[in-house]
Amino acid sequence: MQSLSSARSPRRLPSADRRQQILSGSEALFTTRGFEAVTMGDVARVIGVSRPTIYSYFTSTTDILAELLTARLHDLETRLAPLLAEIHSGERTRPFSALLNELVQEQSLLTLLQSGSGPAFTRRRQQVLADLEQRLHIHLPSEGARTPYLLTCITILLHGAAAHAVNAGLGPAATAQLGQTLDTLLNTGVQAFATQIATTIRDD
Template identity: 35%
Template sequence: MARHTRDDAAVTRARILASAQQLIRQRGLHCVTVDDVARAIGMTRGAVYGHFRSRAELLGALLCCAEADFTARLAPLVQRGAGTGPDALEQALQAILHGDELARHVSLVAALLQHKCGAACELCPLRERVLRGVEALRVTFAMLLPAPGLAGLLLAHLWGLLGAHAMHLAPAGLSGSAAALARLYRGQAALSAARACCRSDTTSHAILMRDTP
């Protein structure tokens, strides 16, 4: 009998993860079982459980891949201190939108975000992890935006682009949108500041008029 090496195990584990990810993109998270994952790559369910003790552990490993991809995109910016430069927002947007890798995680992350459960289940802890990751990303973009309050809106905008790409409704090469997005949100920040200034001036004029004999 052939002996299985650590490298063999790593290759098999990667095949299982790739199969699960592909099926989730095609069918949706709730329509994918361990049996489906195993069947798609010619394995038995027991063989899959030899690498992942449960469906939740398999999904957790997929979520780890998503978290690692997002972290890797933004890490170089942090290391270079790009967050303090004038082009930091555009660089961060390019990092998120470059290539096709992040779009492959959309189906899993979306399903976890939409998950609702009245009692604790295998998906609830994963959903909490996603929510923490989203908040960390929002804080990161808030530090890059002239108007931090726009960070949530920008995340929704980015998620829409990645989702459209995942459904093949948007072309590859989304990083070409980074410059336009950066200009848009810098412009929105300037507009918000101008409106705030106008409101302040209007209030001041009202006070002056009220206090004038």
């Protein structure tokens, strides 16, 4: 992430560079002050441009947040793609530990997702988690993971565990232990749901 001091620049920038400058400066403000405390004027001041310049690229801080989260989610998808392929093929015996480890690497996304609490911010965060849930839905074992609300719980637990690891500053060993606990807990749940479904089908 670009620092606030390095983000200031009075010189004329190409449109794409100016847009990225606005995004970088905004992300720094959102994660240090909190999303709801940041105005378009704050963004303009921190990167050293006029408010009209900011408005020529974005209509609001919510608009900026949406683009930031979309970009971060794309980064996460790129990181998770090979892992999800391994999970789908059955190559990963501890899939949730592996997913947690990858999520922890996306500290910028996790920090950004915790930078606000208002209605607009909450809706956008829910959309990000729904997108993550959809990706897991495609790749995780179908028998248990597609039962009502189980996958939602898995997504919430993964996100919560990753956020805790980042906020608490857990090292690799502690994060690995957290992942092992998560795997044991979730695998037990998935197996229980799969057994329940099989029993229901047999009884019908």
